[in-house]
Amino acid sequence: MPDEWRLIELEIHSASENMALDEACLDEIASGNSPPTIRFYRWKPSAVSIGYFQSIESEVNLDECAKNGIDVVRRQTGGGAVFHDYENEITYSIIAPEKMFPKGITESYREICGFIVSGLEILGLHAEFKPINDVLVNGKKVSGNAQTRRKGVLLQHGTILYGLDLDRMFSVLRVGSEKISDKAIQSVRDRVTSIRDECNSSYGECLSAIESSFIEGKTHYFSPWTSAELLRAKELAEKKYSAREWNYLR
Amino acid sequence: MATGEFSLKAKNGKLVRVKAVIGRTVESVQITGDFFLHPEESIIAIESALSGQPLNETESFFEEKVSSVLSDSNAILHGISAHDIALALKGAIANAR
Numbered sequence: 001m002p003d004e005w006r007l008i009e010l011e012i013h014s015a016s017e018n019m020a021l022d023e024a025c026l027d028e029i030a031s032g033n034s035p036p037t038i039r040f041y042r043w044k045p046s047a048v049s050i051g052y053f054q055s056i057e058s059e060v061n062l063d064e065c066a067k068n069g070i071d072v073v074r075r076q077t078g079g080g081a082v083f084h085d086y087e088n089e090i091t092y093s094i095i096a097p098e099k100m101f102p103k104g105i106t107e108s109y110r111e112i113c114g115f116i117v118s119g120l121e122i123l124g125l126h127a128e129f130k131p132i133n134d135v136l137v138n139g140k141k142v143s144g145n146a147q148t149r150r151k152g153v154l155l156q157h158g159t160i161l162y163g164l165d166l167d168r169m170f171s172v173l174r175v176g177s178e179k180i181s182d183k184a185i186q187s188v189r190d191r192v193t194s195i196r197d198e199c200n201s202s203y204g205e206c207l208s209a210i211e212s213s214f215i216e217g218k219t220h221y222f223s224p225w226t227s228a229e230l231l232r233a234k235e236l237a238e239k240k241y242s243a244r245e246w247n248y249l250r
Numbered sequence: 251m252a253t254g255e256f257s258l259k260a261k262n263g264k265l266v267r268v269k270a271v272i273g274r275t276v277e278s279v280q281i282t283g284d285f286f287l288h289p290e291e292s293i294i295a296i297e298s299a300l301s302g303q304p305l306n307e308t309e310s311f312f313e314e315k316v317s318s319v320l321s322d323s324n325a326i327l328h329g330i331s332a333h334d335i336a337l338a339l340k341g342a343i344a345n346a347r
Binding site for chain 1: 264267281283284286288289290293326329
């Protein structure tokens with residue numbers, strides 16, 4: 001498979017479908033059946049995703065999620081819990097053979113997060129990569145990212161905050177005492193921002209800027225999922241990412 | 251049996267939390283947090299390597315156990331270190347009630 005990229009334009013899926021599509025795509029790339037892929041998506045209903053190593057009950061207010069119809073899913077990547085607010089977020093995944101990226105983990109985060117930095121700069125924002133896995137605008141976090149490497153394939157997905165509804169976010173995420181102590185020094189509002197807080201760009205303008213920076217300099221084409229990916233994703237969504245056994249793993 | 255728990259934050263802000271069931275030895279260990287480990291499934295081997303170990307072992311001993319698994323599994327911890335896991339385990343043992 002040549003290093004020609006497939007771009008899957010903005011889609012809307014449930015939490016289990018989104019995580020299943022990432023894994024199905026990774027598997028098909030590993031088998032040599034699918035090309036390196038960049039995808040953009042939203043979560044409907046809004047959802048919380050937790051990192052592979054996190055305890056669902058420690059991180060998520062499950063009652064509040066159930067009451068508000070918010071999905072909860074465990075990712076195959078590490079990192080922290082994320083509230084994927086349908087109205088306020090752009091999510092991406094980039095999935096390709098490991099050899100297409102720097103071997104070092106920090107260097108590969110730097111390269112991929114660099115696409116986000118460039119996209120935000122198109123919008124006139126001053127952005128920077130902050131190791132391990134964040135992108136900041138004017139010193140505040142606007143994007144969190146998580147990576148895994150399996151079967152010779154690198155998958156990185158991440159969220160870019162278009163808007164910020166902190167009340168809603170903290171009604172579904174449990175904030176541990178360790179982080180509360182941080183907040184005593186500097187409030188969350190002082191540490192997190194969104195594109196809408198920083199400029200007047202519309203959702204569509206943001207998406208367009210981020211998309212264009214991801215594909216900059218890459219030979220690419222627009223194409224949907226293959227039927228093999230869709231079949232595998234359906235199975236994974238039902239049997240893995242909707243299953244208590246997976247989501248309550250820790 | 252008693253259980254103990256201890257959380258610590260690494261210098262870069264990543265959190266590791268160890269829960270341990272304590273009897274005559276470290277009976278079982280669960281490691282959670284927002285760190286990264288490739289491949290992710292190696293966490294099971296790390297937890298197994300720490301289980302069954304004497305309670306009065308040093309941080310260095312536990313760190314060595316974690317490092318051995320990382321080396322044997324060709325695994326990479328990112329965001330926290332083997333030392334952080336060892337420290338959290340010592341804290342969990344000390345907190346066991």
